Amino acid sequence: MSNMMKRREFINKSALGMVVVAGSSYLIPGIANAANVPGWPAAPFDAKVLDKAMEASIKTTSVTTSPKVHLTAPTIAENGAAVPVTVDVDYPMDPDDYIDTIYLYIDHNPTPLASEFHFTPANGRAYFQERVKMAKTDHMRVVAKTNKGVLMASAPREVKVTIGGCGG
Amino acid sequence: MSAIGNPMIRMPSSAKKGEIVEVRSLIMNPMTTGLQKNKAGKIIPAHFIQTVEVTFGAKPLSHLDWSTAVSANPYLAFKMRAEDSGILEMTWKDNQGGVWSAKASLKVA
Structure with missing residues (x-):
């Protein structure tokens, strides 16, 4: 034995x-x-177009939008090098049902996937704030994934950029 | 542009049990994309923070993966539920071997 x-x-x-x-x-x-x-995760971050970046990160390119996923950014950004973004998801953070990851995409940046935030129930709220670069006037969007793999997207949000964030 | 590192964490030093507190952080890093050229026409190499690990009481709380789309000198805010007193620790790592950590303590009454 x-x-x-x-x-x-x-x-x-x-x-x-x-x-x-x-x-x-x-x-x-x-x-x-x-x-x-x-x-x-190099593969999704290296993807050069939105569809490829979504495919590599969440294995799909169509995600149903949900009013629970809030993406806040200025309508007009004076400086594309630092656009403030706030993401907040109205969803419980229970040990067996919580938001596991939030993906942030900027549609036409050279590499559209900007960041992935991985949560645990101890966060208490699927929320974050950061600043991102935008090459030009563009849409950004987030996709939230629960620990069970359910995906929900924010409405795409347009930000008008007067000075691009990538040199120039 | 020359300053790098110097991580900072701001959060309440005390909270009620079950309260959700906000943690704010800042670190100096150029976050260059590797796509821009300098004045002499040479490519500025990519230099950016790729991962941020957050633990509370030595247990994993969150982690982030970042691209070059995150702005220079990255600011990050997030929330956590205060259940027990303990130390929050954040560790930032960049693609050129840079590693920085910072801590903040929380007392739960």
């Missing part, structure tokens, strides 16, 4: 080892620079 247990343990451990090896090879992207922080 104890031999069996050891064998089982060994199998489990070696299986785990395989997973780690497979995982780490995925994390070394040949395309971007090799110094990416481990765990940083």
Whole structure:
């Protein structure tokens, strides 16, 4: 019996080892620079168009909008280099039903996926505030994903940019 | 542009049990995209924070993945439910090996 247990343990451990090896090879992207922080999802961040970025991050390009997902940004941004964004989702943060991730996209930026925020129920509220760059007048949108994989999107929000955020 | 790091966290030092408090943070980082050129016409390499880890009482609270679309010297605010007294710690990591941490303590009455 104890031999069996050891064998089982060994199998489990070696299986785990395989997973780690497979995982780490995925994390070394040949395309971007090799110094990416481990765990940083290079594929969706490297995607150059919105559909590809959504496909790589949430595996779909059409998400039903929900009035629960609030995206706030100025209608006119004087400076595209720092556009304040507030995201707030009216959703419980219960241990078995909560917002797990919020994805923020800026439709026509060189790489549309701007950020991913991963929550735990201990956050109490799926809310964040940050500042982002916008290359030009454009739409931004967020998609919230629950821990059960349910997706809901904000209405796209247009921000008029008078001075682009990417040099110039 | 020369300053880098210097992370800061602002949050209430005390809260009632169950109260939702806001945490605000700031760190200096150029957040360059790797798409811009300098005056001499040479590409400025991408230099940006890629991940932010947040723990409370050493337990994972949140983590973020950022792209170059996050503005220079990133500001970040989020919320947490105050259940127990403890230390909130944030760790920022950039694509050039930079790692910075900051802590703030919360007393729950």
